């Protein structure tokens with residue numbers, strides 16, 4: 001299926017590895033120009049090099065249906081105003097020209113809420129609620145003026161079913177989810193701008209390795225035992241892959257998903273037990 005977005009410009013945050021990298025790759029496969037972002041410049045530069053090679057291969061395989069996508073990389077902390085300004089100025093303007101924005105940053109630390117001071121909460125709310133809102137604020141009016149826009153926020157299955165050691169994620173991401181539910185249904189929707197959340201269950205990334213380790217420590221067991229128990233609890237019988245997460249993201253960014261907005265799409269291999 002041609003997703004109809006070749007030549008568009010996407011900002012993909014937190015994209016040097018993991019789910020963000022999966023989203024960037026899936027967009028490049030569709031001929032989308034991407035600006036990828038993460039804090040660590042070395043890993044980001046490597047990711048950009050891989051992505052350019054991937055884009056060249058995908059363009060050849062696609063029979064030159066579209067020209068080879070451009071890949072830019074900006075190393076910056078997206079949770080800061082300076083980081084966002086760096087990303088937007090690298091794109092050649094105040095950020096009004098992105099057609100697609102995938103918001104993402106690292107997840108908050110695991111732990112017991114009794115040990116979290118206000119500062120810890122502010123950091124989590126900044127990264128997982130206010131930063132996506134700032135990115136939405138900077139881009140949606142330009143998208144609406146051009147009649148097309150896609151925002152995909154990478155959140156978490158914790159929004160639908162809280163995870164005990166991830167209270168900061170449960171809380172901060174719920175704030176974003178409530179905000180998105182409102183703004184997605186604002187007049188932006190009439191101007192071709194969709195805003196959706198994509199909720200990962202357990203995907204095999206560095207972040208998952210960190211949370212599995214925290215669970216093992218809390219339960220006084222081994223990492224291997226936790227890994228096996230968690231896989232056994234997933235109806236699909238395995239952890240997810242960043243590439244398949246990226247494919248869902250690319251579909252949400254496509255012209256075909258123009259009638260889906262304000263939704264929370266769960267990709268969890270069937271873990272969430274609800275009918276709806």
Ligand SMILES: NC(=O)c1ccc[n+]([C@@H]2O[C@H](COP(=O)([O-])OP(=O)(O)OC[C@H]3O[C@@H](n4cnc5c(N)ncnc54)[C@H](OP(=O)(O)O)[C@@H]3O)[C@@H](O)[C@H]2O)c1
Pocket residue numbers: 013014015016017018019020037038039040041043076077078079104105106107108127154155156157158200201202203204205206207208
């Ligand atoms: N994997 C899962 O199973 C799972 C499940 C539920 C929710 N999630 C959530 O999904 C998101 C992505 O997870 P992941 O598994 O892909 O994590 P990951 O493998 O740790 O990758 C995170 C990416 O974000 C970048 N990043 C982190 N903080 C950043 C910041 N302040 N500014 C810019 N870039 C930043 C990292 O690079 P740098 O460190 O170099 O900046 C890296 O590229 C996280 O919020 C996570 O909590 C993941």
